[in-house]
Amino acid sequence: MDLQELLPRVQALADALRGRGWRMATAESCTGGLIAAVCTQLAGSSDWFERGFVSYSNTAKTELLGVDPVLIETQGAVSEPVARAMVQGALRCSPVDLAVAVTGIAGPGGAVPGKPVGTVWLAWGTAVAVQAERLQLGGDRDAVRSATVRAALQRLTEAARA
Numbered sequence: 001m002d003l004q005e006l007l008p009r010v011q012a013l014a015d016a017l018r019g020r021g022w023r024m025a026t027a028e029s030c031t032g033g034l035i036a037a038v039c040t041q042l043a044g045s046s047d048w049f050e051r052g053f054v055s056y057s058n059t060a061k062t063e064l065l066g067v068d069p070v071l072i073e074t075q076g077a078v079s080e081p082v083a084r085a086m087v088q089g090a091l092r093c094s095p096v097d098l099a100v101a102v103t104g105i106a107g108p109g110g111a112v113p114g115k116p117v118g119t120v121w122l123a124w125g126t127a128v129a130v131q132a133e134r135l136q137l138g139g140d141r142d143a144v145r146s147a148t149v150r151a152a153l154q155r156l157t158e159a160a161r162a
Contacts, residue, residue: 001034001146003041009153010042016160017048022097024156026052027065027086029077030104030120031145035152050096055086061103065089078103078115080132083123087130098159100124100152104135106144120148124155131155 017024026035036052039045053064058077061067067085075081086101104120111117118139123132133155137147 001142001149003038006038006149006153007042009150009157010038013039013153013157013160014042014045014048016157017098020097020160022160023048023050023095024098024100025050025090025094025096026152027090027099027101028052028054029056029061029086029102030106031102031148031152032056034145034149035100035102038149038153050094053090053093061086064093066092076112076115078105078119078121080121080123080134083121083132084130087123087125091125091127098124098126098156100156102148102152104144104148106141108141118144120144122148122151122155124152124159126159131159
């Protein structure tokens with residue numbers, strides 16, 4: 001993934017967040033911190049980027065973000081309820097106005113029935129409302145992770161502009 005290529009998208013997000021006086025956080029599983037890395041690639045990101053949680057394991061989701069382990073056990077880590085809980089945890093654990101979470105199967109392994117490689121749950125929101133979207137992405141591991149970062153930046157920018 002070319003971080004430079006994404007800078008215009010990050011700049012749009014930065015402008016939207018600054019315009020509202022908002023700060024944001026990330027809660028990432030399948031992207032392993034790539035959204036945070038892209039955001040902080042932009043000079044001046046400390047004005048609007050607060051922190052990132054890399055909660056790759058189920059234990060990390062529970063310990064860092066307060067995701068109920070029963071939710072993970074019953075719904076699966078790659079699910080809408082878990083993605084939403086990750087956003088809520090990031091909002092609860094951070095002095096931010098907006099958070100994003102991603103959890104998915106980037107591949108090449110990890111697929112389970114009903115959740116093939118490329119399945120990603122993206123959630124984003126504020127203390128008032130959290131939205132979620134299932135992405136079904138093609139390509140190899142890098143392509144899935146890159147497309148997830150692009151989608152996250154887009155949804156965050158739209159939320160900050162709303």
